[in-house]
Amino acid sequence: MNCATVTAHFGEWVQGRLGPNGPVVLVTMVCPKLHVSAPGAVAAPFTADVLNRFAAQLGLGALPAGITRNFPLGIGAGASTAALVAMARAAGYDGPPEQLARACLCAEKASDPLMFPNPDRLLWASRQGRVVRAMAGPPRAAILGGLWGNPVQTDAEDEAFDDVSDLVEDWAQAAAHGDLARLGAVASESARRCSARRGPPDPMADLAQDLGALAVVRAHTGSARGLVFAPGAVPVRGADALREAGLTDVLTFETGGA
Template identity: 65%
Template sequence: MRPVTVQGHFGEWLQGRIGSDGPVALVTVVCPALQVTAPGDGAMPFSPEDLAAFATRLGLGALPGASRNFELGIGAGASTATLVALARAAGFDGAPEALARACIAIEGASDPLMFASPDQLLWASRRGQVLRDLAPPPRAVVLGGQWGAPQRTEAGDADFDDITDLATDWMAASQNRDLPRAAAIASASAARCTARRGPGDPMADLARELGALGVIRAHTGSARGLVFAPGALPAQGAAALAEAGLTGVLSFETGAP
């Protein structure tokens, strides 16, 4: 076994259906602060039978354990990151597309964490399919935490708004490295998700109070965040989120180098 670390994510820049009857798709928010390591001794989010089937699909032998530095169900890709870490620790070095198919077979819905640049993909999460390659998101700082109870993703859940317009706008914003526009798109996606699925949260008020460019959220999960330009994170930001009731407050840089 070889030691492996896989980064999680922190919600999505945008998520919804592409067309009213189309696939659920997303652009993920890469988060270097959240990690899964293998081998490890943490609680596993899969049964032994599921893990055996996963290993068989990839032609692997026994899988190691894995450890996480974050909870399940917060919208950080714990399940996918665990499978990717296990496979790579056990010697898998094949194409990310093959790993994605194996993850989908076990999870039913997967994040694109098996790819080298997961935030440069419009990803059909229930199909395990890249719909489009994208420019990297503009460089940003995210200040966030958890709002409410964890919520595991249900693979059959397609109750999302059509975000075809947001996905089109995102392509231009990322290509132009337009962070204010990208943050506005993320805010629109978060607002649509909250209006349709809940729960309500204090993030829009916090964005105004702290001068954030916009809001991100886990469209399934408890992660919530504010988007700032690099160097613009206010000193009182973490305390303000904690006072508003968010837990596990953290900050990290994401997007284009």
């Protein structure tokens, strides 16, 4: 049995429907500070039958007995997808990510693109387990974030999201030009639409104004919330400001770039 570690994500830059009746799509935010490893001492969040079917679809004889995860479930970090990918790789899977994505989808009915080498360069249909479009990735950015509210488990049948087809086009154009400020505006609008429809209310817009952030980001299903800054521009008092506003598990990280 090998050892494998998979980087998780911290919510999404953009998420919603691709057209009023289109699939749920997203652009994930890679978070190097969150990860899942296998094998480990914590049981994966799946039944034995599901894991057996997952292994069989990939031609694997057995999966590791457990995982190690450095973040809680329900924050919007892709815990279940990261667990499956880590377990498959620890068991010796080295095939194409598309096949691994199909197996993940069969296991969890909705999947994040964490099996791909650059998941934030993809427009991903999460309920279909497929790449809709390859795009330029976001430029390097600094994120100050934390958790707000209760954990939220993803419901694969939940498609109650706003149409973000306009935001997807804006994102693709801004990413192609490496325009972090414009990408931040897109992310803030996606977060705003999600919060207006799904809640819960949070203090992120006020914090962004107080701290001079470029944008607000959130897990569109989950408790992760964040502020976007240019690299090196996170205020010294930023973490304390988030804690004072009621966020927990505050962290900073860099994402995007080559």
